[in-house]
Amino acid sequence: MFAYIVKRLLAGFLVVTLISMMVYALFWYGPRSPAQELCRRESNNRCTPEKLERYEEALGYNNSVTSEYGKWAKGLVAGRDITVGASVIHCEAPCLGLSYRTRQPVFEEMKTRLPATISLAVGAASITLTIGVTVGVLAARRRGTFADKALVSTTLFMSSIPYYLFALLSMLYLTIVYDVFPQTGYTPLTDNPGAWFTGLLLPWLALGFYNSTSYTRFSRGAMVESLSEDYIRTARAKGLTSRVVVMRHALRAALVPVVTIFGIDFAFLLAGTIFTEKIFDIQGIGRWGLDATLIKDLPVVQATVLFGSIIIVVANIIVDIIYSILDPRVRLS
Amino acid sequence: MTLPATEIGSHGPAEPELAPVENREVTGRSPLRIAFERLRRDPVAVVSFLIVLVFVLIAVFAGTIAKFFGVTTDTVSASSVLEFPSMLPKTGPPNHGFDSNHPFGIAPQSGEDNLATWLFGARTSLLIAAIATFAATFIGVVLGLIAGYAGGVWDRVISFVTDLFLTIPFLLAALAMAPIIADRFGTDPDRYAEVQFYGVIFILTAFGWMTMARLIRGEVLSIREREFVQAARVIGVPTRKILFREILPNLVAPIVVAVSLGLPAYVAAEAGLSYLGIGVTGRPSWGQTIDAATKWFNIYPLYLWQPVIGIVLLVVALNLLGDAIRDALDPKTRR
Numbered sequence: 001m002f003a004y005i006v007k008r009l010l011a012g013f014l015v016v017t018l019i020s021m022m023v024y025a026l027f028w029y030g031p032r033s034p035a036q037e038l039c040r041r042e043s044n045n046r047c048t049p050e051k052l053e054r055y056e057e058a059l060g061y062n063n064s065v066t067s068e069y070g071k072w073a074k075g076l077v078a079g080r081d082i083t084v085g086a087s088v089i090h091c092e093a094p095c096l097g098l099s100y101r102t103r104q105p106v107f108e109e110m111k112t113r114l115p116a117t118i119s120l121a122v123g124a125a126s127i128t129l130t131i132g133v134t135v136g137v138l139a140a141r142r143r144g145t146f147a148d149k150a151l152v153s154t155t156l157f158m159s160s161i162p163y164y165l166f167a168l169l170s171m172l173y174l175t176i177v178y179d180v181f182p183q184t185g186y187t188p189l190t191d192n193p194g195a196w197f198t199g200l201l202l203p204w205l206a207l208g209f210y211n212s213t214s215y216t217r218f219s220r221g222a223m224v225e226s227l228s229e230d231y232i233r234t235a236r237a238k239g240l241t242s243r244v245v246v247m248r249h250a251l252r253a254a255l256v257p258v259v260t261i262f263g264i265d266f267a268f269l270l271a272g273t274i275f276t277e278k279i280f281d282i283q284g285i286g287r288w289g290l291d292a293t294l295i296k297d298l299p300v301v302q303a304t305v306l307f308g309s310i311i312i313v314v315a316n317i318i319v320d321i322i323y324s325i326l327d328p329r330v331r332l333s
Numbered sequence: 334m335t336l337p338a339t340e341i342g343s344h345g346p347a348e349p350e351l352a353p354v355e356n357r358e359v360t361g362r363s364p365l366r367i368a369f370e371r372l373r374r375d376p377v378a379v380v381s382f383l384i385v386l387v388f389v390l391i392a393v394f395a396g397t398i399a400k401f402f403g404v405t406t407d408t409v410s411a412s413s414v415l416e417f418p419s420m421l422p423k424t425g426p427p428n429h430g431f432d433s434n435h436p437f438g439i440a441p442q443s444g445e446d447n448l449a450t451w452l453f454g455a456r457t458s459l460l461i462a463a464i465a466t467f468a469a470t471f472i473g474v475v476l477g478l479i480a481g482y483a484g485g486v487w488d489r490v491i492s493f494v495t496d497l498f499l500t501i502p503f504l505l506a507a508l509a510m511a512p513i514i515a516d517r518f519g520t521d522p523d524r525y526a527e528v529q530f531y532g533v534i535f536i537l538t539a540f541g542w543m544t545m546a547r548l549i550r551g552e553v554l555s556i557r558e559r560e561f562v563q564a565a566r567v568i569g570v571p572t573r574k575i576l577f578r579e580i581l582p583n584l585v586a587p588i589v590v591a592v593s594l595g596l597p598a599y600v601a602a603e604a605g606l607s608y609l610g611i612g613v614t615g616r617p618s619w620g621q622t623i624d625a626a627t628k629w630f631n632i633y634p635l636y637l638w639q640p641v642i643g644i645v646l647l648v649v650a651l652n653l654l655g656d657a658i659r660d661a662l663d664p665k666t667r668r
Contacts (some may be wrong), residue, residue, distance in 0.1 A: 015497055026513060030514075031516045134540070156652075162604065162644060175632055268502060272504070274505070275504075286505075289505055292510040293509070304505050304508075304509075305509050308502035309501055312500050316500075
């Protein structure tokens with residue numbers, strides 16, 4: 001087990017390193033002039049070639065890509081000082097560079113954006129899991145009935161609709177046309193728990209409900225399978241109540257694959273729910289990355305991609321370990 | 334049990350024990366043919382297919398249809414069709430009745446004709462989705478075949494790259510790449526739209542091939558151990574021929590299913606990218622219209638509903654069709 005975890009962590013580290021190199025190379029070789037946007041912004045649209053030259057030099061674009069990547073990686077571990085224009089800004093240990101827009105260390109900004117995304121992801125994921133598994137189990141117990149068939153086709157239809165349209169229309173109709181929900185947005189929990197809750201309620205419901213359709217189908221399938229296992233018949237034959245049979249015997253086995261998928265989905269939510277954050281105006285990681293893209297704030301974009309990849313790599317490892325604990329048949333090697 | 338030689342091959346005396354059945358003609362039907370007949374009898378599949386067909390025709394003949402209704406995507410001077418200062422159209426919805434010159438109305442702010450935008454939006458959507466699906470399928474099948482058949486180092490490298498790409502969050506990566514592609518290759522302002530168009534296809538392809546590669550690799554791993562492939566190898570059939578004549582025909586069903594379920598995902602992704610502002614901008618796109626229409630929704634909901642209905646209808650029809658194709662090709666579902 002321990003050896004397995006170490007092996008997976010090493011492989012994950014390799015993947016993240018490779019992705020960071022790819023992202024770095026993309027930003028290095030990609031834009032014709034990566035400094036142009038920064039130069040234009042800081043000189044009020046009067047970016048002369050000389051100024052551009054100075055910015056490129058300050059950002060290190062005159063050096064070789066390997067030495068700059070080395071500096072960047074070193075900054076990530078030990079922090080570094082960054083010179084922009086005339087000022088020197090110290091960037092603390094996990095240094096991802098300075099935002100072109102605010103000139104603040106990217107990591108500090110990320111910390112202010114994270115709570116919104118985490119709130120959104122946790123709330124939506126709880127709703128998804130609750131609705132999805134409950135409805136899925138109920139449908140599996142009533143397999144073949146009209147209600148079951150209607151449910152399966154409804155969820156199939158629902159998940160065919162692109163998510164962003166579902167979210168957009170629910171936002172427009174439920175907050176603008178009919179005042180069912182208050183204005184959405186993010187208020188820190190510590191500032192005002194009430195506003196935090198009301199502002200996130202609709203995004204939670206929209207994201208949670210939409211995602212629950214696939215969980216309904218999935219847990220229904222898993223449940224149907226585990227209900228037909230021999231040990232369920234044995235449990236019934238022993239005279240256990242149907243409640244105990246379903247909840248303790250069948251559900252436990254059925255939940256194993258659901259947990260796997262849930263782990264990965266949750267990681268993707270944490271990596272940035274771009275559509276949700278744009279539509280419901282929540283200042284989280286996804287929105288941050290999107291805004292940064294539109295103004296070509298390269299260090300921020302780089303940081304969001306890297307952050308998302310790390311979350312997904314880590315989630316994959318955790319899910320595999322949990323899987324082996326939940327399902328004794330799975331051996332890690 | 335050992336069989337006498339005569340029973341293995343088809344040569345030898347004809348089997349006299351078999352009583353001649355009625356004079357009914359027995360025709361061999363290939364699995365694809367069976368699947369096709371199942372599809373034809375599935376009402377959901379037929380309706381979805383017809384809807385998709387209509388959209389394809391719209392996409393192909395967008396120009397002709399637009400001309401028939403007398404509408405164009407040409408930029409008009411906004412002042413001639415819009416009221417000031419509300420920026421709402423002078424004729425048609427939301428403030429006036431139906432205008433036969435502009436059946437879908439006029440866009441606020443820009444003054445463009447909605448029907449023309451919608452028609453050419455369908456073209457953009459389907460064209461990008463189709464090219465991206467084709468490219469991603471091609472890459473996925475080739476890499477999957479190599480990984481599954483060659484094995485060893487090839488398999489390990491390709492599987493690693495596949496997992497690597499699956500780790501990168503698609504939307505974030507698209508966010509990172511879209512402006513860079515446009516900036517790098519869109520030097521000529523006249524060709525900027527074209528560059529964006531191919532940029533979107535490139536992004537969709539770059540992050541869309543992995544599932545196909547995994548699927549094909551898995552299938553090839555099991556097929557290559559089957560007797561007919563081993564037999565072909567033993568009698569010295571060249572590898573290229575084994576891949577294309579022995580293995581690939583057995584992969585048609587999974588490829589068709591993956592393509593038909595992948596296409597709607599690409600349609601949705603294309604519109605989603607333009608909605609976020611990182612897709613195509615130089616040509617009409619449904620996603621772009623949705624982004625523009627959101628601001629006007631309160632006074633002009635119809636403006637938003639046009640692209641929404643387009644996307645939902647097309648994506649749902651494609652999805653249901655894909656689902657029906659999967660069921661039809663799956664020998665386990667007997668109806």
